[in-house]
Amino acid sequence: MVSEKGFRRNTLTLLLCPANIKMSRPQEPHRPFFHFANPFRKNSPKGSQFNPKLRSLLNDFETALSKKLQKLVPNDKGDILSLSWMKLAMESLSEIHCDIKNLITELDLPVTEWDEKWMDVYLDISVKLLDISIAFTSELTRLNQGHLLLQYGLHKLESDSPELFSRASSSLDSWKQHIGSKNPRVETCRPILEKLVESLNLPKVKNSSKGKVLMRAMYGAKVATTYICSVFAAAFSGSSKNLLDLTVPNTLPWAQVFSDVQNTVNVEIRNIFSCGKFTVLRELDAVDACVKELSTLLQDGVGTSERESFKNSVSDLRKTEEKLSQGLDNLLKVVDSFFKIVLMGRDALLCNLRKAGGAVPDSVIGKNV
Numbered sequence: 001m002v003s004e005k006g007f008r009r010n011t012l013t014l015l016l017c018p019a020n021i022k023m024s025r026p027q028e029p030h031r032p033f034f035h036f037a038n039p040f041r042k043n044s045p046k047g048s049q050f051n052p053k054l055r056s057l058l059n060d061f062e063t064a065l066s067k068k069l070q071k072l073v074p075n076d077k078g079d080i081l082s083l084s085w086m087k088l089a090m091e092s093l094s095e096i097h098c099d100i101k102n103l104i105t106e107l108d109l110p111v112t113e114w115d116e117k118w119m120d121v122y123l124d125i126s127v128k129l130l131d132i133s134i135a136f137t138s139e140l141t142r143l144n145q146g147h148l149l150l151q152y153g154l155h156k157l158e159s160d161s162p163e164l165f166s167r168a169s170s171s172l173d174s175w176k177q178h179i180g181s182k183n184p185r186v187e188t189c190r191p192i193l194e195k196l197v198e199s200l201n202l203p204k205v206k207n208s209s210k211g212k213v214l215m216r217a218m219y220g221a222k223v224a225t226t227y228i229c230s231v232f233a234a235a236f237s238g239s240s241k242n243l244l245d246l247t248v249p250n251t252l253p254w255a256q257v258f259s260d261v262q263n264t265v266n267v268e269i270r271n272i273f274s275c276g277k278f279t280v281l282r283e284l285d286a287v288d289a290c291v292k293e294l295s296t297l298l299q300d301g302v303g304t305s306e307r308e309s310f311k312n313s314v315s316d317l318r319k320t321e322e323k324l325s326q327g328l329d330n331l332l333k334v335v336d337s338f339f340k341i342v343l344m345g346r347d348a349l350l351c352n353l354r355k356a357g358g359a360v361p362d363s364v365i366g367k368n369v
Helices: 052-070 083-107 116-158 162-180 186-198 209-237 255-274 282-300 304-355
Strands: 020-023 031-034 244-247
Touching: 052 083, 052 209, 052 255, 083 209, 083 304, 116 162, 116 186, 116 209, 116 282, 116 304, 162 282, 186 209, 209 244, 209 255, 244 255, 282 304
Parallel strands: none
Antiparallel strands: 020 031, 020 244
C-alpha cells in the first residue's frame, strides 16, 4: 500500500455525495451494493439558487464533464478495451481532475473553510487512488516485459534458420506463460474499488454556496473516477466482477450521458468476457492469435509449401507486437500522469492548509508525513 510519506501535494480532486451503487454480478441480475438516498433531493440547491457566477462555473464544469464522458463511446464498439481507447479514458479522467483544480481556483474557496471531515475523507481517498494507479502501472510494466521475449523469438524466426526455430518456439511459450501469470498487485484492485464506492457517501456541505458547487462538481469527478478505474481493473484482472454499475441522480445534467456511456461500454466488455478469450485487451489478443498460429506451424514443421505462410505469420506477429508495445508505453505514460495529478492534489491541500495556519487532519497526524 502507498504510505503517507511523501503524499502531501495539490488541491482536491475528489470528495463527493451519496449515490445508488450496484456492483456487477456475473450470471445474476445487477443488485444494489449500497443503498443511499438521492443526495440532491433536499440538500443541494437548484441551479437557479446560485448567483450568476457560481451557476456559470458549475454549468461550465458539468458541460465539460458530459463532453469528456461522451468521448468514451467510440464510433466502432470494437475499439472498447483497445489500448488506445483506454489511453483516451485515462486522459479524460486526468482532464476532469484538472478541471476540478481549476474550479477550486475560480471559486476562491480558502482551505480554512473546508470541514475537517472533508479532508480526512479526501486524504484517505487520494491514497486509494494512488494505490490503484500503482497497481495499473505494475500490470502495464509486467505486460511490457513480455516485449523482450517476443523480440528474441522474432529475431530467431526472421533469421530464416530452421536450426533456430526451436529457440523461437521456446521463447513464444515463455511469453505465453508470462502473460498468463497473475499479478498480485492487480488482485488488490477489488477491495480498493469497494472503498471508493463507499466513499461516495460523504459529509454534506452546509451554509456555503461555493462549497455546494464544489461538492456537486466533485461528485461528478468521483463517479467518473470510480467507474473508469473499475473498467481498468476488470481489463487487467481478467474478471468482470470488478466492473461497476453506478446509478446517479437523473437530476444532474450529465446523468443521462454517463448512463448511456456506462451501458454501452459495460455491455461490450461483458460480451468480450463471455467469449472466454485468453485476454480482453484487444492488442494483446491480436498478438496471442499470431503466437498461436506460429506455434502451430513450428510444431507441425515448416516445409517448402508452408514457407510463404510462415513468413506472412512472422510479419503479422512483428506488426501486432510493435502495436502492442507502443500502446502499452503510451498508456503507461497517461496512468503515470494521473498518478502525479492525484499526488500533487494531496500535497497542495496539505501545503495550503499549513500556510493558512489550519490544523492538519487527524488522519495525517501520527503517520510519516
